[in-house]
Amino acid sequence: MGKSPNPRRYERDEAVASAKLLKTSPQKLNLVAKMIRGMPVGRADAALQFSKRRIANDVRKVLLSAVSNAENNHQLDVDQLFIKEAYVGKAMTLKRYRPRARGRMGKIFKHFSRLTIVLKQKDYSGDISPMEAARLAGEMAVVSPDEQTEMDAAAIDAAADTPEADNDAAGETAAEGKE
Known part of the structure; x- marks a missing residue:
């Protein structure tokens, strides 16, 4: 009989990396971890690369290790990864x-800290628009000229339907009649 095996702590579309003895206090490390929580991996890497905090380089190493784990051990798409959790102990x-x-x-007292980063793959396929998915991925959206024309036409129609636009149009015709 015995005990049942431990339940799986992380889902299949998650990858984890951790560092056990980082030479900084947990409070200082938490400032950097808080900065990258919820970010897409590419944007978090850039933020850590240009951060002025000394510990940011070590956090970046843990992040890149988690990305490698996701790619090699779990076969996850690196472009769709975001930081689900970044916690400090x-x-x-x-x-x-x-x-x-x-x-x-x-x-x-010379404090040491632990850091764990959990990455999750976000599927952008069905629930949001491609532009929103690109914004969340930290990339520029590529819009075809036809889509841009449709978006511009919709914006012009929406602006023309407002009462302010009607007042402006009436004021312009009255001003033209006086001249």
Whole structure:
């Protein structure tokens, strides 16, 4: 009989990478993790690459490791990945002492942190428009000239139906009659 096996912690379309001993405090690491949560992978990589925080380079390494895991171990499409979770935990703390006045000792704490990044594949096929999918993927949308013409015509029709447009048109005809 015995115990049943542990349930699967992550879904099949998710990839995980973690770092166990990052030399920074959890508070400082959480600022960087908070910055990339929910972002598409490409945009998060660019944000980490140009961040001024020292720990951003280590976070970027973990992110790239998660992308490699997704691509090689789970056969996920890299272009459709986004950061589902990026959470920080406390690891060990080294305690050091520094001599102070009157024979006392001052405690120095050197904090270490853990970081786990979970990537998920987002399927943009049916639920939203291609332009919205491209925006979420952090890319520029490519719109054909026919689609652009239809969108422009719809915008002009919508603007012409507003009461402000009617007032402007009436004011223009009255001004032309006075001249």
